[in-house]
Amino acid sequence: MAAPKLSDIAKRVGVSAAAVSLALNKGETTRVGAAKRAEILRVAEEMGYYPNELAKALAERKTRLLGLMVPLRDPIFFNQFIAQALSGIQSTLMQRGYNLLVYSPSGKPGRATRDQIMESRFTDGLILINTRSCTAQDVTDTINELNTAQIRFSMINSYYGRAPINYVGVDDAKLGEAAADYLISKGHRKIAFLSGSATLPVHAQLTKGLQRGLAKHGLSLPPARVGCTQYDGGRAFKILDEWFANQRNRPTAIFTADEQLLLHLYDYVEARGMSVPDDVSVLARGNVGSGDRLRPRPTSLVIPTFRMGQLATEMLIDAIEKPKVKPQRVLLPFELVAGSTA
Amino acid sequence: MAAPKLSDIAKRVGVSAAAVSLALNKGETTRVGAAKRAEILRVAEEMGYYPNELAKALAERKTRLLGLMVPLRDPIFFNQFIAQALSGIQSTLMQRGYNLLVYSPSGKPGRATRDQIMESRFTDGLILINTRSCTAQDVTDTINELNTAQIRFSMINSYYGRAPINYVGVDDAKLGEAAADYLISKGHRKIAFLSGSATLPVHAQLTKGLQRGLAKHGLSLPPARVGCTQYDGGRAFKILDEWFANQRNRPTAIFTADEQLLLHLYDYVEARGMSVPDDVSVLARGNVGSGDRLRPRPTSLVIPTFRMGQLATEMLIDAIEKPKVKPQRVLLPFELVAGSTA
DNA sequence: TTGAAAGCGCTAACAG
DNA sequence: CTGTTAGCGCTTTCAA
Numbered sequence: 001m002a003a004p005k006l007s008d009i010a011k012r013v014g015v016s017a018a019a020v021s022l023a024l025n026k027g028e029t030t031r032v033g034a035a036k037r038a039e040i041l042r043v044a045e046e047m048g049y050y051p052n053e054l055a056k057a058l059a060e061r062k063t064r065l066l067g068l069m070v071p072l073r074d075p076i077f078f079n080q081f082i083a084q085a086l087s088g089i090q091s092t093l094m095q096r097g098y099n100l101l102v103y104s105p106s107g108k109p110g111r112a113t114r115d116q117i118m119e120s121r122f123t124d125g126l127i128l129i130n131t132r133s134c135t136a137q138d139v140t141d142t143i144n145e146l147n148t149a150q151i152r153f154s155m156i157n158s159y160y161g162r163a164p165i166n167y168v169g170v171d172d173a174k175l176g177e178a179a180a181d182y183l184i185s186k187g188h189r190k191i192a193f194l195s196g197s198a199t200l201p202v203h204a205q206l207t208k209g210l211q212r213g214l215a216k217h218g219l220s221l222p223p224a225r226v227g228c229t230q231y232d233g234g235r236a237f238k239i240l241d242e243w244f245a246n247q248r249n250r251p252t253a254i255f256t257a258d259e260q261l262l263l264h265l266y267d268y269v270e271a272r273g274m275s276v277p278d279d280v281s282v283l284a285r286g287n288v289g290s291g292d293r294l295r296p297r298p299t300s301l302v303i304p305t306f307r308m309g310q311l312a313t314e315m316l317i318d319a320i321e322k323p324k325v326k327p328q329r330v331l332l333p334f335e336l337v338a339g340s341t342a
Numbered sequence: 343m344a345a346p347k348l349s350d351i352a353k354r355v356g357v358s359a360a361a362v363s364l365a366l367n368k369g370e371t372t373r374v375g376a377a378k379r380a381e382i383l384r385v386a387e388e389m390g391y392y393p394n395e396l397a398k399a400l401a402e403r404k405t406r407l408l409g410l411m412v413p414l415r416d417p418i419f420f421n422q423f424i425a426q427a428l429s430g431i432q433s434t435l436m437q438r439g440y441n442l443l444v445y446s447p448s449g450k451p452g453r454a455t456r457d458q459i460m461e462s463r464f465t466d467g468l469i470l471i472n473t474r475s476c477t478a479q480d481v482t483d484t485i486n487e488l489n490t491a492q493i494r495f496s497m498i499n500s501y502y503g504r505a506p507i508n509y510v511g512v513d514d515a516k517l518g519e520a521a522a523d524y525l526i527s528k529g530h531r532k533i534a535f536l537s538g539s540a541t542l543p544v545h546a547q548l549t550k551g552l553q554r555g556l557a558k559h560g561l562s563l564p565p566a567r568v569g570c571t572q573y574d575g576g577r578a579f580k581i582l583d584e585w586f587a588n589q590r591n592r593p594t595a596i597f598t599a600d601e602q603l604l605l606h607l608y609d610y611v612e613a614r615g616m617s618v619p620d621d622v623s624v625l626a627r628g629n630v631g632s633g634d635r636l637r638p639r640p641t642s643l644v645i646p647t648f649r650m651g652q653l654a655t656e657m658l659i660d661a662i663e664k665p666k667v668k669p670q671r672v673l674l675p676f677e678l679v680a681g682s683t684a
Numbered sequence: 685t686t687g688a689a690a691g692c693g694c695t696a697a698c699a700g
Numbered sequence: 701c702t703g704t705t706a707g708c709g710c711t712t713t714c715a716a
Contacts, residue, residue: 054694058709374685393710
C-alpha cells in the first residue's frame with residue numbers, strides 16, 4: 001500500500017485536496033470550518049498521513065535545505081576546522097528548522113562538483129567553506145558563478161576581496177600582527193613563519209601582519225625565515241632542518257599558519273628529540289583550545305570557528321527568508337589561548 | 343530572468359517539452375532525430391539550461407539522496423568515530439553518485455527528529471549510526487518503525503539482534519575475548535574493564551567476551567574490576583582511584599570500551615602523575631591507529647570504521663537500486679594496532 | 685519516430 | 701468564508 005496522500009484523505013472526508021492542505025498546514029486560521037477541520041485531522045491521523053516534502057518543496061519552491069560546498073580533496077570530516085564549522089552550522093540549522101545537504105565531490109558520475117551544485121536547485125542556498133586549496137582566483141570565480149546563477153550563499157574563511165557577499169572570517173592580517181606582538185613581548189627577536197603555500201590568500205595576510213608587527217619593533221621577516229611546506233611532511237622537515245642548522249641564526253620562535261603545519265612541526269620536534277618551548281617556542285594559528293588532545297598544549301591564536309559556522313548560516317537563512325536584507329561581511333575576533341609552547 | 347526550463351527550450355526549437363527531455367536524458371537512444379537532438383542540445387547549452395532536480399525527483403520518485411540519522415545529543419561532527427564512518431559513507435556516495443542529507447536534530451521547529459525523518463520522503467534511504475546513547479530497545483524500536491514506514495535503511499554499529507536488516511558492525515564479544523587473550527599473553531592476570539554504561543549492548547558483548555577469554559586461563563572478571571563511568575570524567579576518576587587504592591589487588595591492565603573512556607583514563611593518569619604502561623597497561627577498543635595524535639600512542643583493537651561506512655552505504659544503495667537483493671548482516675574483523683600502552 | 689496528455693503530490697490563486 | 705481550478709517542472713505513458 002502506497003503512502004496516503006492529500007487526495008486520499010480528501011476523498012474519504014468528502015472535500016477537496018486543497019481543503020485538506022489548508023486544514024493541516026494553516027493551523028488556526030479560519031479557512032476551514034471547525035467541524036470539517038477536526039474530521040480531516042482525525043482521518044489524516046488515522047490513515048497515518050505524512051506529507052511528501054518533495055511535492056511540497058516543488059510547489060512552494062523552497063526546500064529548507066542548505067547545501068554545503070567544501071573545495072577539498074581530502075575527506076572533509078577529518079578536518080577539525082571543518083568539523084567545528086559544521087557543528088556551528090548544525091546548531092543554527094536546528095534552530096531555524098533547516099537541514100544540510102552535503103554534496104559528494106562529483107556527486108554524479110562524469111560531472112564536476114560545481115556543475116552539479118549549480119544545477120541542483122535542490123537547496124535554498126549554499127554554505128561555502130574555503131580551505132587551503134582555494135586560491136584567491138578560485139574564490140572570486142566561484143562568487144561570480146554563484147551570482148550569475150542567482151544562487152544565494154554565505155562564505156566562510158579566506159576571502160579578502162570586496163564583493164558584497166555574505167562572509168564570515170577573521171582578520172588574518174591583524175592576527176599576524178598579534179602573533180608578532182605576542183612573541184616579541186616574550187622576548188623573541190628571531191621569529192620564523194611556517195606556512196603552507198605562498199599562493200594562499202591567508203599567507204599574504206598573515207605575512208603582512210607579521211611584518212607590520214615586527215616593524216614596530218625594528219625587526220623584520222627575512223624570506224629565509226618564511227617556509228612553505230605545501231603541506232608535505234618531508235618538505236616541512238627540510239625547512240626546519242635548514243632553520244635549525246645555523247646555530248647563530250636559528251629562530252627562537254615559530255608561528256604556524258594552521259593546525260596541519262603545527263602537527264608537522266610537532267612531528268619534527270619529536271623526531272629530532274627537541275623539546276618545546278625549551279629549544280624553540282611555538283605559536284599556532286587557529287587551534288582550538290578546549291577539547292584539544294595535543295601535547296604539549298599549543299599556545300594559539302584561536303579562531304572562533306564554531307561561531308563562524310553559526311553566523312554564516314544565520315546570514316544565509318536571513319537572506320533566503322527576507323530577500324531585502326543586505327549581504328554582510330563579518331570579521332570575528334580571535335583569541336589568545338595560552339598553552340605551554342610559547 | 344528565471345532559470346530556463348524544458349518548455350522554454352521546446353518553444354525555441356519548436357518541439358514538445360517531452361522531446362527535449364528525451365533528447366537530453368536518454369542519451370543515444372533513437373527516440374529523437376539526430377538533427378533535432380543536436381539542435382536541442384545546442385539551444386539548451388545556449389540558454390544555460392540546468393534541470394530542476396526537484397521536479398525530476400518528484401516525477402521519478404527518487405532523489406539520489408541518502409539521509410543520515412545519528413541518535414546523539416552532542417555535536418556529531420566532533421565525534422571521531424562518526425567522522426570516520428562519514429568519510430567512508432562519502433567515499434561510496436561519491437562513487438555511486440548520491441548525496442547526503444544530514445538531518446538536524448529536530449529539523450523543523452516543534453517536531454521530533456524521528457518524525458521528521460519518517461515523514462520526509464526526501465531521501466531514498468537512511469543510514470543509521472548507532473551510538474552509545476542507544477539502548478537495545480531503542481534500536482529495535484527504530485527498526486520496527488522504519489520497517490512499517492517502508493523506509494530502506496542500513497545500520498552501523500551496535501545491533502546484536504537478529505532482524506533481517508542491512509547491518510555492518512564488529513563482533514564485540516570476539517573483540518572482548520581478543521582483548522583478554524592479548525593482555526593475558528602479556529602476562530597480566532588482574533585485568534579491569536572500564537566501560538560506559540552497563541545498559542549498552544556493546545557492554546554486554548564485551549563483558550561476555552572478556553569473561554570467555556579470561557576463563558580459558560582460569561581467570562575471571564570480578565564485578566569490582568568492571569567500572570561504568572556513564573561517560574562522566576568525575577566518576578571515571580572515582581572508579582580508578584578505587585581500583586588503585588588497594589595496593590595488593592590493583593589491576594595491572596585496563597581495557598577501555600571506547601575512545602572517550604580512554605581519554606578519561608589518560609586524563610586520570612596525567613592528573614595522578616602515573617605513567618603508562620609502567621604503572622598500568624592500557625588496551626583500547628576502537629581507536630584509530632594512524633592519524634591519531636594521542637600520546638602515548640594507545641595499543642588498540644581497531645574497528646574499521648571507515649570501511650563500515652563504505653559498506654553500509656553500498657548495501658543501502660544496492661537495496662534501493664535493486665529491490666530484489668536481500669538484507670545483509672556483515673561483521674567486519676578488527677585489528678590489533680600496537681602502541682606503547684600495552 | 686514523434687508529439688500530446690496525464691500524472692508525481694502539493695500549494696497558491698482564484699471564484700463562488 | 702469555503703471550495704475549485706491551475707500550476708510547480710519534469711517524466712512517461714499512449715496515440716498519432
